[in-house]
Amino acid sequence: MGRKTTKEGVLRRLYAESMGRCMNPNCQISLFLDAGDIIERAHIVPYCDGEDNSFDNLLVLCPNCHTNFDKNKLFNTSEVRSWKLKRMSEVESFFSKKYKTFLEMKEVIKPLLLDNKSIFENYYIGENKNLWEKFEGKVLVNNATIKGILENNLNLLQKSDVYESNLEIVMNFIAHINEFRLTRGSGEKIRKVLYPKEVDSIFGVQSIEDSLSPSTESLEVFLKKMIHEDRLVSIGLGYDQPYITIKENDCESDVYLCDTPRLRQLYFDNKCFRATKVRLDSLNFILKYLRNNGISFEYKEKGNLREIVVADINIIFVYEYCISKEFLTRLAPPANTVIVNLHNWNGEKCISKEACELADNLDVRLLYTNNFYSFIRGVK
Template identity: 45%
Template sequence: MLLENKLIYENYYLNGQKELWDKFEPLILVNNRKIKMLLEKNKHLIHVSDDKNYSNLYYIQQLLLHIKEFEGSRCDEEKRRFLLFPKEVDSMFGVEPVDDYFIPMTESLEKLIYILKKKGQFCEIVLGEDKPYISVLENGKKEIIYLTDAPRLRQLYFEHKCFIKTKVRLNSLNFALKYVKQACGLPFKFANDTSLREVIIKNKHVIFVYEYCLSKADVYELSPAEAVVVNLHGWNGRGCISSDAYKMADQFNTELLTMEDFYGYIRKLRDN
């Protein structure tokens, strides 16, 4: 119904086809009443946040007000409408994506992928791109979900109970992998099926973390034997890795890199 309304609006109203718009506008009203009934009965299934800018339920409430105004102003000669259809609604139901922002929790995305794999719905994930995405099977058809399509991902995380406290920021991880793939032309693959934070680059096991200051305890917890650990958190420069962490890493034959070091490391890998 959302898609049908969208097609009628774009093909007739936006193209100035008044006669066809007048003919099909009643169908939008019928669809709107059905949509309103479904949403009012199922509000508990919609993601909600205290911050309206990050709340799918807020956009649903905006849609319900839009529906009310749309029907109430239909007989007005000028049909002046102030509450526009919220594009985020089309996003959350997979009608049309929005280019919004990265939801930061890499771990939430990992959990969603794990659940979709168990359901046989996961196809692939593509990182290291300007528009990274996951592709899934929806009603037997392959669908691409961009990782900046925040309302859609919020709804998926909510439905599958995937919200997890952020440890590694997804936008930082994608930026690092984009440098590997696009700037240096190196392919990478994920080291295992459960983590997006571990990749193989030219036979090197690279683990990405996000710590204000990577500590000895952090390295011990990772136990990264013969790996390269990259701290994506670079706000405090070289202070993002402690001296004790470097000493602990030596015991694991592991290399610790800041982001600045990582750039040079990848260039060296490329040139060798």
């Protein structure tokens, strides 16, 4: 008669306990290689002495340490039991760590997500079932690590009652990790909580294409902070995929402005959320028109996206239901300035008569979007 099968729940606990490395503290070699895992389950009290396949009587070792324990008798039972206690202490210490910033946490979690992504794409999507079965254990180990870190550092994730929440996305990810672990032993592996792709965006693994975050003001605050910290490399507005390039840990990183989960996290980390006055999609559209028509422009001040210079003409973009005399007075634009209302709801009616009269006195020109096009072509 063959040996009793070890319960799936016990195997999952053993994988999680090992953290993907041999349990011998003097070895700790990775149990996952390019060709699959080298995990071997060792009985602390020999199986023949009690047929004990419980979690407490099992640990995972590399083949060398398993041989040295079982056959060469280089380690005694008490010593091997102590390995489980030592690893438990190490795991608790690792998971209880509080990171000071999201960026610190990201540097630990991102490589694990990249590893999982590679395994999933190469073996699961690639329909290499044999290797997927081997490497699925590594995904379980990576997931256990990620979950432990996240659950102890949820305070670092962007959360909001107004905006979409990265915290909510991560909580769904944790639910996915739990379901993935609990359904590993089922034949069909039918899962209800799918991997939220937004997680890859949050941790900079892979960008996603979403709608542009609406607030130009939030982006400007973030840019000014990057300038202050000498981390801003470039600004790319006026494109189908607008972006900024910043320095993260001395490396240049492109942040696409439609990659909203990542952008939300950056705003949250740097306290940059501001109410929307000028919609970023409208501003990007008008700047794209300039680029597509070969009209060169510069930002009057780096970090101020709403004010540009074209052929020595200062242009300010606003987003008002109707430009009023009061608004124009508060704006106090200098003479020879062109003000363009991007809120083009009803042509010339989005500029009041009183505002036009004041603009004449101030030597300021007021335009709505449609007549801005003919004006700027004339400048060109």
